[in-house]
Amino acid sequence: MKTKPTYITIENLNISGMMKNKYLSKAISNQRFYEFREKLFNKCKFYGIELRIADRFYASSKTCHKCGSIKEDLKLSDRVYKCSKCGNTMDRDLNASLNLRDTKSYKVA
Numbered sequence: 001m002k003t004k005p006t007y008i009t010i011e012n013l014n015i016s017g018m019m020k021n022k023y024l025s026k027a028i029s030n031q032r033f034y035e036f037r038e039k040l041f042n043k044c045k046f047y048g049i050e051l052r053i054a055d056r057f058y059a060s061s062k063t064c065h066k067c068g069s070i071k072e073d074l075k076l077s078d079r080v081y082k083c084s085k086c087g088n089t090m091d092r093d094l095n096a097s098l099n100l101r102d103t104k105s106y107k108v109a
Ligand SMILES: [Zn+2]
Pocket: 064, 065, 066, 067, 068, 069, 083, 084, 085, 086, 087, 088
């Protein structure tokens, strides 16, 4: 039975850039993010799981998981991703997660 993933992909978030946004800065703590990443890195190392850091400029949220088209006008408040090209409608975070899972734009931590 397969009990662990082969790899985990996380986003390489531009935390300092996000801290400059007054709407986001309250929700984000730089310190906590790096702590989490450090812990995840250690766990992955221990269990032999490849930790992938997606390219900072990879548009995981704006890209349609089904057809690959990019929705430039996606707002932070849009919780559901609706593709104007192929009609794909899914939860915003699920769409982004599937893109991260499948992306080839990453480096191994
Ligand atoms: Zn689409």
